[in-house]
Amino acid sequence: MSDKNEIIKEATQLINKQLTQEGRRRFLKQGLTLGGIAMLTGCDISDSATVESSLGKISRFNDRIQAWLFNGSQLAPVYPESMIDANFPFNAFYGEDEAPDINGDSYRLELAGLITDKRPWTLAQLHQMAQVSQVTRHICVEGWSAIGKWGGVPFALFLKGIGADLRAKYVSFKCADDYYTSIDMATALHPQTLIALTWDGKVLPRKYGYPMKLRIPTKLGYKNPKHIQVIEVTNRYPGGYWEDQGYNWFGGS
Ligand SMILES: Nc1nc2c(c(=O)[nH]1)N[C@H]1C(S)=C(S)[C@@H](COP(=O)(O)O)O[C@H]1N2
Numbered sequence: 386m387s388d389k390n391e392i393i394k395e396a397t398q399l400i401n402k403q404l405t406q407e408g409r410r411r412f413l414k415q416g417l418t419l420g421g422i423a424m425l426t427g428c429d430i431s432d433s434a435t436v437e438s439s440l441g442k443i444s445r446f447n448d449r450i451q452a453w454l455f456n457g458s459q460l461a462p463v464y465p466e467s468m469i470d471a472n473f474p475f476n477a478f479y480g481e482d483e484a485p486d487i488n489g490d491s492y493r494l495e496l497a498g499l500i501t502d503k504r505p506w507t508l509a510q511l512h513q514m515a516q517v518s519q520v521t522r523h524i525c526v527e528g529w530s531a532i533g534k535w536g537g538v539p540f541a542l543f544l545k546g547i548g549a550d551l552r553a554k555y556v557s558f559k560c561a562d563d564y565y566t567s568i569d570m571a572t573a574l575h576p577q578t579l580i581a582l583t584w585d586g587k588v589l590p591r592k593y594g595y596p597m598k599l600r601i602p603t604k605l606g607y608k609n610p611k612h613i614q615v616i617e618v619t620n621r622y623p624g625g626y627w628e629d630q631g632y633n634w635f636g637g638s
């Protein structure tokens with residue numbers, strides 16, 4: 386993970402490369418905000434490619450600040466069962482009828498990248514591991530949040546069991562519906578990050594990610610992949626479906 390000096394060095398380089406003298410003065414006064422970016426960069430605001438690339442660099446820089454601030458042992462809030470939302474929303478980049486319809490018997494979870502034991506997993510094998518459950522709030526950037534209960538296998542135990550390289554930077558997920566996303570290793574190892582096999586005490590319903598999803602209460606909704614088919618441990622930045630369209634990669638909640 387990046388240390389403080391590396392981040393400060395990177396910030397200095399970014400500021401020197403991208404900002405005019407006036408911009409640099411404003412930066413020192415106001416801090417690096419997205420709102421001020423048009424004034425800060427030396428580029429013409431009508432040159433959208435340059436603006437996009439500056440914003441992209443700042444978003445990637447913010448990822449590193451967030452990763453550095455992330456405390457791997459600080460827990461997301463948990464709630465009493467009485468607060469569970471009866472009408473938990475469905476969300477995906479398509480409608481509810483189009484959610485993948487996966488056969489649990491033939492399903493195999495594939496493993497790739499920096500992992501010692503890459504044998505695929507059946508659903509039954511996942512159910513044989515020790516199960517926990519938690520009631521947490523799911524927050525979607527589209528403007529809703531809801532409390533739900535998910536049960537399954539702590540992801541850290543799974544990663545250790547398969548001999549994943551725990552010093553690798555990223556864990557990435559490919560889903561049955563062409564969705565993909567990725568998380569930092571500190572979040573993967575967080576005690577509340579779960580391979581979720583149940584929702585509200587029932588087999589995980591199709592619309593919520595059957596046969597399994599990753600439930601990460603320290604991250605926004607789009608960082609919680611449903612219908613996972615492949616898990617890869619890697620040092621190469623994997624991006625994500627929404628992240629590659631400009632959503633912030635770290636996506637903490
Ligand atoms: N495979 C897959 N996972 C996904 C998505 C998706 O479209 N496909 N959408 C994400 C978004 S933006 C949200 S808010 C949550 C919604 O999860 P839910 O349907 O369980 O509420 O799933 C996330 N994971």
Ligand SMILES: [Mo]
Pocket residue numbers: 476524525526527606607
């Ligand atoms: Mo979302």
